[in-house]
Amino acid sequence: MEDSKMAEPIITAKDVRLHYGEFEALHGINLEFNRGEITAMIGPSGCGKSTFLRCLNRMNDLIDTAKVTGDIRLDGQDIYAGDTDVVQLRKRVGMVFQQPVPFPFSIYENVIYGLRLAGVKDRAVLDAAVEKSLRQAALWDEVKDKLHDSALGLSGGQQQRVAIARVLAVEPEVILMDEPTSALDPISSTQIENMLLELREQYTIIIVTHNMHQASRISDRTAFFLQGNLIEYAPTKKIFMNPDKKETEDYISGRFG
Numbered sequence: 001m002e003d004s005k006m007a008e009p010i011i012t013a014k015d016v017r018l019h020y021g022e023f024e025a026l027h028g029i030n031l032e033f034n035r036g037e038i039t040a041m042i043g044p045s046g047c048g049k050s051t052f053l054r055c056l057n058r059m060n061d062l063i064d065t066a067k068v069t070g071d072i073r074l075d076g077q078d079i080y081a082g083d084t085d086v087v088q089l090r091k092r093v094g095m096v097f098q099q100p101v102p103f104p105f106s107i108y109e110n111v112i113y114g115l116r117l118a119g120v121k122d123r124a125v126l127d128a129a130v131e132k133s134l135r136q137a138a139l140w141d142e143v144k145d146k147l148h149d150s151a152l153g154l155s156g157g158q159q160q161r162v163a164i165a166r167v168l169a170v171e172p173e174v175i176l177m178d179e180p181t182s183a184l185d186p187i188s189s190t191q192i193e194n195m196l197l198e199l200r201e202q203y204t205i206i207i208v209t210h211n212m213h214q215a216s217r218i219s220d221r222t223a224f225f226l227q228g229n230l231i232e233y234a235p236t237k238k239i240f241m242n243p244d245k246k247e248t249e250d251y252i253s254g255r256f257g
Ligand SMILES: Nc1ncnc2c1ncn2[C@@H]1O[C@H](COP(=O)(O)OP(=O)(O)OP(=O)(O)O)[C@@H](O)[C@H]1O
Pocket: 020, 023, 025, 043, 044, 045, 046, 047, 048, 049, 050, 051, 052, 063, 065
């Protein structure tokens, strides 16, 4: 991908500030995410990566003290405009969390959760969506004979892939991932990284990670945050091989964080 590809932004963020009560956690972030790319957001604990990620589908609306200012657009539309349908927004911009949280029902019902909420009832449509999303999430072969067993019986890595299939089933344009592999063993993490590489181009993926190897292996671009500021944003190779800023270099080389 990198610079040879004509990059087109799908999400643009301008001067995004976020306060938790009196505390300003983001100090004016400007960032564009390109369609069909994987962007990694890295930085030491507490620098605001997750906070910024949650701004992109208004998950911070759920935190009473959080107040966002600035401008965030999805395909040119202001997602904080008064008439934004937040449910619709979160369908277009899905989210996967650090800890997989399967609902206490079958694998099948977990995957179609969003479709049920959207009122889809046609069994053939639901069956097709389950197979397609589980295949995309690289889980189909492991679970195709036990779709109606409880999702709670799956391993952590499998549960995380169910969570990803649940997001994929509603056909989002953007997938936000907040440290999706940090609770998993190395084999499960690699399976998920390989799956993300397969999904790239079809989806825009924005991933928060503490794992430098993961960021360098799977992402097209990397954004480095420090204390609520975006320090540097560039093609991943540049960030890891030849960053412009000393802070980036210090962090990448493990001098802090
Ligand atoms: N709900 C909240 N209420 C108040 N302050 C918060 C809240 N969530 C996060 N913060 C603060 O905002 C800052 C940014 O936190 P955030 O979780 O976004 O950082 P992060 O870079 O994602 O960290 P980590 O890598 O540890 O997940 C931190 O100082 C944190 O303590």
